[in-house]
Amino acid sequence: MKYLDEFRHPGATESLLESIRRRVTKRWTIMEVCGGQTHGLLRYGIDEALADAVELIHGPGCPVCVTGAEVIDRAIELASIPNVLVTTFGDMLRVPGSRESLASARAAGALVRMVYSPLDAVALAEKHPELEVVFFAVGFETTAPATALAVLQAKRRGIENFSLLVAHVRVQPAMEAILCAPENRVQAFLAAGHVCTVVGCESYEDLCRRYEVPIVVTGFEPTDLATGIAACVEQLETSRHEVENRYDRVVQAEGNLRARQFVEDVFEACDRTWRGLGAMPLGGLRLRESWRDYDAERRFTAGALPQVVSSCRCRSGEVLSGRIKPPECAAFGGECRPEHPLGAPMVSGEGACAAYFQYHRPELRCEPRAVEGNA
Amino acid sequence: MCLAVPGRLEEWTDRDPLLARGWVVFGGVRHECHLACVPEAEVGDYVLVHAGIALNRIDIVAAEKLLRELRDAGEESPPSAEDEML
Numbered sequence: 265m266k267y268l269d270e271f272r273h274p275g276a277t278e279s280l281l282e283s284i285r286r287r288v289t290k291r292w293t294i295m296e297v298c299g300g301q302t303h304g305l306l307r308y309g310i311d312e313a314l315a316d317a318v319e320l321i322h323g324p325g326c327p328v329c330v331t332g333a334e335v336i337d338r339a340i341e342l343a344s345i346p347n348v349l350v351t352t353f354g355d356m357l358r359v360p361g362s363r364e365s366l367a368s369a370r371a372a373g374a375l376v377r378m379v380y381s382p383l384d385a386v387a388l389a390e391k392h393p394e395l396e397v398v399f400f401a402v403g404f405e406t407t408a409p410a411t412a413l414a415v416l417q418a419k420r421r422g423i424e425n426f427s428l429l430v431a432h433v434r435v436q437p438a439m440e441a442i443l444c445a446p447e448n449r450v451q452a453f454l455a456a457g458h459v460c461t462v463v464g465c466e467s468y469e470d471l472c473r474r475y476e477v478p479i480v481v482t483g484f485e486p487t488d489l490a491t492g493i494a495a496c497v498e499q500l501e502t503s504r505h506e507v508e509n510r511y512d513r514v515v516q517a518e519g520n521l522r523a524r525q526f527v528e529d530v531f532e533a534c535d536r537t538w539r540g541l542g543a544m545p546l547g548g549l550r551l552r553e554s555w556r557d558y559d560a561e562r563r564f565t566a567g568a569l570p571q572v573v574s575s576c577r578c579r580s581g582e583v584l585s586g587r588i589k590p591p592e593c594a595a596f597g598g599e600c601r602p603e604h605p606l607g608a609p610m611v612s613g614e615g616a617c618a619a620y621f622q623y624h625r626p627e628l629r630c631e632p633r634a635v636e637g638n639a
Numbered sequence: 640m641c642l643a644v645p646g647r648l649e650e651w652t653d654r655d656p657l658l659a660r661g662w663v664v665f666g667g668v669r670h671e672c673h674l675a676c677v678p679e680a681e682v683g684d685y686v687l688v689h690a691g692i693a694l695n696r697i698d699i700v701a702a703e704k705l706l707r708e709l710r711d712a713g714e715e716s717p718p719s720a721e722d723e724m725l
């Protein structure tokens with residue numbers, strides 16, 4: 265496809281990787297934030313090709329993986345109310361809540377449907393006035409404009425049987441939490457290109473300055489990823505820390521002002537608990553007070569759900585913060601596999617555990633080892 | 640979930656600021672997409688579409704510049720996007 269395939273060129277990628285190998289004077293540690301990029305790096309073998317030059321550690325950038333089990337429980341509770349249809353993106357359906365997933369609840373009779381876009385959920389509500397259609401809104405800043413637009417369109421078109429269960433998360437607070445952690449090893453970030461398409465790269469300047477960490481905005485194709493790593497290495501080798509935009513074909517300094525305005529009109533930042541990572545100050549979005557009529561929890565449920573304690577065998581928190589790689593989890597590939605996942609990073613198409621399971625050759629897998637404080 | 644796909648805007652069907660829609664072609668397949676975030680897009684422009692809505696226009700000058708850089712750096716050349724057929 266035009267403007268996609270050209271950035272997958274093996275010759276260009278290999279010469280970029282070779283130039284990175286030649287440039288490094290020490291082995292740097294770089295974190296990619298987005299799960300889509302984790303998959304790209306593993307799929308094209310970039311992590312292996314650079315193994316001696318750069319350690320790539322994988323960040324928390326899969327919104328499906330970090331959605332709390334209690335929110336999934338809430339979605340299932342809503343879908344179990346007569347005439348309430350819960351809609352969401354396909355990769356959210358299989359993620360386990362505290363007891364079951366939306367897919368298993370649907371098999372047991374709950375009304376659940378996959379949609380491609382929140383705007384499709386609005387269309388469903390219009391077509392089915394006999395149902396209350398709830399969109400279970402997950403995703404980073406990338407999907408938030410579509411969710412905001414869904415609410416704005418529903419209001420404009422007078423569609424009253426549409427509401428949201430909001431679980432949107434914001435990337436920057438997670439990046440900051442990783443940098444603040446005493447065990448932090450991140451020396452540079454590859455920032456998630458599509459998040460920056462919306463929020464712009466200017467928004468990273470403050471983080472970059474305060475933590476003196478290079479942040480390079482990049483895309484998802486192999487030449488994009490290699491270009492981004494090369495830019496990180498160049499900054500690290502010359503002791504610089506800047507926000508650098510290597511995805512300027514879609515990312516502008518200020519992002520997409522119109523998309524940002526839609527989000528701003530409907531949502532405000534709020535604290536949110538991330539699965540595996542815990543409380544994240546300002547790590548989520550919620551509906552503004554003036555839009556609370558569209559809040560499905562207010563419409564249909566009462567009271568908070570109990571906090572869910574995650575499986576003690578799943579080390580997703582350590583995986584999502586780059587402290588361990590998936591093969592270091594004792595359950596990886598044995599007890600925990602895509603067909604029976606213990607944690608969300610093995611369920612989601614963009615989860616780091618699923619990426620390692622799919623792309624990493626077994627001979628490269630580390631031996632599982634016990635680590636203190638495994639919780 | 641966060642992947643987005645480039646496509647070429649072929650036709651506007653609604654230019655209302657909130658309800659904007661149009662047909663976008665992805666490697667030969669047409670989809671009707673929401674275009675409220677790219678009201679300035681013109682027929683023939685490339686847009687990046689995610690979850691059914693276009694998040695931004697693709698800056699062709701910037702794309703070609705990066706491809707040129709890659710061509711200059713590597714021995715083997717990545718193809719130019721300019722002459723690729725849809």
Ligand code: SF4
Pocket residue numbers: 577578579580583590593594595596597600601605606607608609610617
């Ligand atoms: S391999 Fe499975 S159990 Fe281990 S951290 Fe990943 S999701 Fe959790």
